[in-house]
Amino acid sequence: MEFADAQFVNADLTEAVAERCVFINCEFVGVRFNCARLTDVRFSSCRFAGCNFFDAVLTGSDLTECSFDRCSFTGTEIIGGNWQSTGLAGAELGTVEFRKVGMQQANLTGARCQGGVFVEVDFANAALAGADFTGADLRGSVLTAFDPRTVELDRAVITSDQAVDIALCLNMSVR
DSSP states (O other), rough: OEEEOEESSSOOOOTTTESSOOSSOOEEEBBBBBEEEEOOOOSSSOOOOOOOTTOOESSSSSEEEEEEEEEETTTTTEESSSSSBOOTTTTTOOTOOEEOBTTTOBBTOOOOOOOEEEETTTTTTOOTTOBOOOOOOTOBBBBBTOOOOTTTTOOOOOOOOHHHHHHHHHOOOOO
């Protein structure tokens, strides 16, 4: 199935199962994706406003150049896929699990990610100013965009290789 320039308003997609669907330049307003299972679904340049992704699982799905405004992601699990250039500024992502996701050039400015799981996530060139990753699991992720002077990383879990990357971001010499 493919949808282009469609609008979905207050739709109830609770427990929906979708595979290989494509949504291009679509708008989702007040849509409930609760407990949905989306596999290899592609959202390109879509807008999500006031949507709920409670306990949803997105596997291998691409959400490139999408924007999220006032969406709830409680218990959401994202495994694989590409979220490149996606706008999540100010989003509450503390209960989300991102695993092996491309988030290059994503906008996470001011995102609240405390305690979240971001394992093997590629944050290259992401906008992260004011984001809070306190206690987050960042193991195996690309942290070259993380500036500890503008991103909260207190008690975040990283590997020794990542510690070197952060030191280099601070213009330190590691020997």
